[in-house]
Amino acid sequence: MHKLSKSMLALGLLVCAGSAMAHQPGDMVLRVGAAMVDPQDDSSTLRVNGTSVDGTSVSVDNDTQLGLTFTYMLREHIGLEVLAATPFSHExxxxxxGDDLKTAEVTHLPPTVSVQYYPMEAGAAFQPYVGVGVNYTLFFDEELTSDFKGAMGDGKIKLDNSFGAAFQLGVDYQLTDNLVVNAAVWKIGIDTTATIDLDSGAQIKTDVDIDPLVYMVGVGYKF
Structure with a gap:
């Protein structure tokens, strides 16, 4: 009788685990986690008053912030997702x-809207997906560093906002009817022009393809 009880309990747990239904039409999934923007950057040479300076370029470091995505399931296999985050800051x-010169610190928000395709059936706990969409990156709070000002003089820097395509791979694993764990990566096209206007009257410009990979790992709740 004791063995039978254990067997019935095990069977019940398996049934409960298998009954978690993932991503039905009309479902809303809110995911929260750590998101890292890892620029795969490339830049033109620096242009000083319109004249290119050979051998020069700029690079952008990475940053990790709180990431947030919201998906609405339009159909059984099709979702619409919005990616947001707390502001990212990059050097x-x-x-x-001469020596590498730390030039500026910039802050940006990269809201992204994507259409997602989930190939698995709704009853599968393991739900990989792909997505394609559009990104708008808003740059703000751009500041020249003290190192740059000491070497080149005071001034202001401005980065142009950017529209670009976004591609995504991700996976949800459903733990319960409502709770999932998630991992996702995006490739986002972010192209900008950085302009520095020095108090001396000189102007420095460069075109930067930031084009980051964005990684996010977190948990989600389905409504």
Whole structure:
């Protein structure tokens, strides 16, 4: 009788685990986690008053913030997702001007809207997906560093906002009817022009393809 009770309990747990239904039409999934923007950057040479300076470039470091996604399931296999986050802050470094020169700190928000495809059936706990969408990156709070001001003089820096395509791979694993764990990666096209206007009257410009990989790992709740 004791063995039978254990067997019935085990069977019940398996049934409960298998009954978690993932991503039905009309479901809403809120995911929260750590999101890292890892720039795969490339830049033009620096242009000083319109004249290119050979051997120069800039690079952008990475940053990790709180990431948030919200998905609404339009159909059984099709979802619409919005990606948001707390503001990312990056340090920009100029190369080729003697020693590397820490030039500026910039902050941005990269809201992204994607259409997602979930190939698995709704009853599968393991739900991989792919997505394609559009990104708008808003730059703000751009500031020249004290290192740059000491070497080049005071001034202001501005980065142009950016529209670009976004591609995504991700996976949910459903723990219960409502709780999932999630991992996702995006490749986002972010292209901008950075302009520095020095108090001396000189102007420095460069075109930067930031084009980051964005990684996010977290948990989600389905409504």
């Amino acid at each position: 920009v470094t100029a190369h080729g001007l």
